[in-house]
Amino acid sequence: MEKxxxxxxxxxxxxxxxxxxxxxxxxxxxxxxxxxxxxxxxxLTYGGRLASLPFRIxxxxxxxTPVLVLILATYYMPSGIGFSPGPIxxxxxxxxxxxxxxxxxxxxxxxxxxxxxxxxxxxxxxxxFGQTLSYVLMPQAxxxxxxxxxxxxxxIVKASSLLSAIGVGELLLTTQExxxxxxxxxxxxxxxxxxxLLLNLGxxxxxxxxxxxxxxx
Amino acid sequence: xxxxxxxxxxxKTFGASAVLRGVDLEVFPRDVISxxxxxxxxxxxxxxxxxxxxxxxxxxxxxxGEILGYxxxxxxxxxxxxxxxxxxxxRMGMVFQSYNLFPHLTAAQNIMxxxxxxxGMATAEARAVAEGWLDRVGLAxxxxxxPSALSGGQQQxxxxxxxxxxxxxxxxxDEVTSALDPELVQEVLLTIRGLAEAGTTxxxxxxxxxxxxxxxxxxxxxxxxxxxxxxxxxxxxxNPKAQRLRDFLANVSH
Numbered sequence: 348m349e350k351x352x353x354x355x356x357x358x359x360x361x362x363x364x365x366x367x368x369x370x371x372x373x374x375x376x377x378x379x380x381x382x383x384x385x386x387x388x389x390x391l392t393y394g395g396r397l398a399s400l401p402f403r404i405x406x407x408x409x410x411x412t413p414v415l416v417l418i419l420a421t422y423y424m425p426s427g428i429g430f431s432p433g434p435i436x437x438x439x440x441x442x443x444x445x446x447x448x449x450x451x452x453x454x455x456x457x458x459x460x461x462x463x464x465x466x467x468x469x470x471x472x473x474x475x476f477g478q479t480l481s482y483v484l485m486p487q488a489x490x491x492x493x494x495x496x497x498x499x500x501x502x503i504v505k506a507s508s509l510l511s512a513i514g515v516g517e518l519l520l521t522t523q524e525x526x527x528x529x530x531x532x533x534x535x536x537x538x539x540x541x542x543x544l545l546l547n548l549g550x551x552x553x554x555x556x557x558x559x560x561x562x563x564x
Numbered sequence: 565x566x567x568x569x570x571x572x573x574x575x576k577t578f579g580a581s582a583v584l585r586g587v588d589l590e591v592f593p594r595d596v597i598s599x600x601x602x603x604x605x606x607x608x609x610x611x612x613x614x615x616x617x618x619x620x621x622x623x624x625x626x627x628x629g630e631i632l633g634y635x636x637x638x639x640x641x642x643x644x645x646x647x648x649x650x651x652x653x654x655r656m657g658m659v660f661q662s663y664n665l666f667p668h669l670t671a672a673q674n675i676m677x678x679x680x681x682x683x684g685m686a687t688a689e690a691r692a693v694a695e696g697w698l699d700r701v702g703l704a705x706x707x708x709x710x711p712s713a714l715s716g717g718q719q720q721x722x723x724x725x726x727x728x729x730x731x732x733x734x735x736x737x738d739e740v741t742s743a744l745d746p747e748l749v750q751e752v753l754l755t756i757r758g759l760a761e762a763g764t765t766x767x768x769x770x771x772x773x774x775x776x777x778x779x780x781x782x783x784x785x786x787x788x789x790x791x792x793x794x795x796x797x798x799x800x801x802x803n804p805k806a807q808r809l810r811d812f813l814a815n816v817s818h
Contacts, residue, residue: 467617468664468723472678472730473654476646482677486668563668563710 354529355538358521365521366542368435372517373504373546376439380446380503381496387451388488389480392458402451409448414506417441422513438510442503449499450492457488490561497554501547508543518542566629567592568733568765569614574623575789576609583609584620585789591734591767596760598776598797599769601786602812607769610786611736614767615658616649627655627733654682657727657735661742663719665711671698671722672707675729683730697725701755717748721755734765741772753779773816777801785809 355362390402409417421444422437432440461484469479511520522539526532569591576584584606591597599607612618614625616633622641625632632652634641644652665674675694679685685693698707701721711719720740727735737756741749753775760766760779770776776783776797783800785793785808793806804810 464660464662464664465666467658468660468666470617470650470653471615471656471658471660472726473650473682474678475650478650478681482681483666487666490668563712 350529351531351534354525354531354535358525358529361521361525362518362538365516365518368516369504369507369518369543370546372435372439372442372510372515373500373507376442376446376503376507377500379439379443380499381450383443383447384450384454387447388454388458391451391455405444406448406452409445410452414441414445415509415512417445418509418513434510434513434515438507438513438515442506442510445506446499446503449502450496453492453495453499454488457491458484460491461487490563493554493558493561497550500550500554504543504546504550565592568595568628569767570624570626571610571614572624574610574613574620574625576606576613576618576620583789584613584623586623587786587790589784589791589794591765593765594763595782596764596766596780597768597782597784598780599767599784599786600771600773600776600800600812601792605786606789607786608738611658611738611767611769615656615736616653617658619643627652650682654678654730655733657730657732659720659723659727659735659737659740661739663711663716663723663743665719665723665726667711670708670710671703671714674711674722675726678726678730693729694725697729698722700758701725702751715748716744717751720744720752724752724755724759728759728764734767735759737766737768737770739769739771741770771816773801773813785812787812 387402387406391399391406394402418438418441421441422432422434425432425437465483465487466479469483474482507517508519510517511523514520518539522535526535529535567590569589571587571589574584574587575582587606587610589597599610601607609618613620614632619633630652633649634643636642643649665671666677669677672691672694675697676687676690679690679693680687695704695707698704701724703718703721703725706714706718706722711722714722724737724740740756741752744752749772753772756766756768756775757779768776768780778797780797782794783797784791785800785804785806787806787808793800793804793809800809801813804813
């Protein structure tokens with residue numbers, strides 16, 4: 348225990364930095380992924396057969412591929428065309444696209460599930476399609492997909508640990524480095540797991556609060 | 565007197581079946597027209613074509629002289645772009661059988677949405693107008709309730725207020741009491757009667773024959789996708805001429 352505290356004290360800066368990179372990469376991927384996911388969802392729902400096809404392909408490929416493969420591909424494949432993104436950029440892009448594919452697919456389902464009578468009613472008072480989307484359909488769809496979105500955010504946080512494979516100094520990689528020097532395997536994997544758990548419990552609590560806040564009584 | 569709405573030879577087919585086979589109808593200011601007829605006679609489709617929720621194949625609908633929904637371009641009949649359709653729809657109100665309130669908005673917000681986004685009112689003004697209409701349909705104390713906290717009759721009265729608050733040239737009501745429990749029908753019919761007495765121009769598709777007789781200035785009988793007979797309620801119910809109308813009236817209690 349004493350040794351653990353000594354090592355923890357000397358490694359605390361590295362672990363804090365790892366934790367912050369995990370939090371930052373996850374938050375950025377969730378945020379960008381949500382925005383891109385809305386574009387995906389709208390294109391899949393209203394794009395018609397031709398315009399939605401590229402989005403359909405991306406979504407199906409991303410959802411049918413392990414996240415680790417996606418990350419490695421994003422990191423190593425561009426160098427084939429003479430362009431090499433840094434590990435953080437590549438990781439961020441991979442996680443963003445992963446998030447967007449999931450958000451896009453659930454949003455499509457939620458929009459499709461809203462009865463066409465809602466669109467009729469919005470049209471009848473003279474709303475344009477854009478207004479109908481903004482004020483009638485999206486507010487209902489977003490409430491519908493909120494629980495699913497919280498799950499996706501948790502998945503992103505967990506998937507961010509895979510960025511250790513391409514050398515991003517996030518929480519898992521930092522932990523492994525500390526273990527490599529101290530041999531306190533159990534203690535530091537437990538600490539690492541606990542930090543991921545705290546992050547995800549925080550997301551869960553935030554989602555729960557938002558859901559209560561916007562619930563239709 | 566010039567008509568508000570003129571429909572000439574309107575036709576529409578769904579796949580192989582013709583739903584409207586040449587409908588002609590004129591609606592004048594302060595007309596309260598009940599459209600009656602058997603299921604499948606094209607009543608609801610007619611209303612949805614007028615409100616541009618449904619495309620039609622041929623014929624013409626004019627609102628205050630302006631052709632609705634289409635324009636002729638290079639000799640071809642073209643559907644108007646969405647923005648134009650929205651502008652034309654805003655001049656008519658429609659109330660649906662299943663109310664179709666927006667579930668995420670309160671009663672007042674349901675009415676305010678069109679006032680703010682279509683008529684460009686500031687929020688405070690829109691709220692005042694919405695509350696005035698909720699008061700008129702007897703729901704002043706329900707303005708901050710979501711639709712799920714309202715009875716069917718109350719929801720339908722909010723839907724009527726939502727349509728009327730836009731100050732439409734005419735209001736289309738599509739079987740607005742058909743989805744209601746019997747004890748809730750009267751409150752909605754009373755609301756519509758109040759509008760009729762206030763001079764609102766209305767086209768009412770209904771199965772409530774007694775109500776049609778009491779409230780209408782004219783009754784239109786549709787059969788096989790066309791207007792088979794029309795006239796004052798006393799004529800239509802008291803002295804029906806077409807055999808199909810006589811058969812229809814014999815089959816419904818009125």
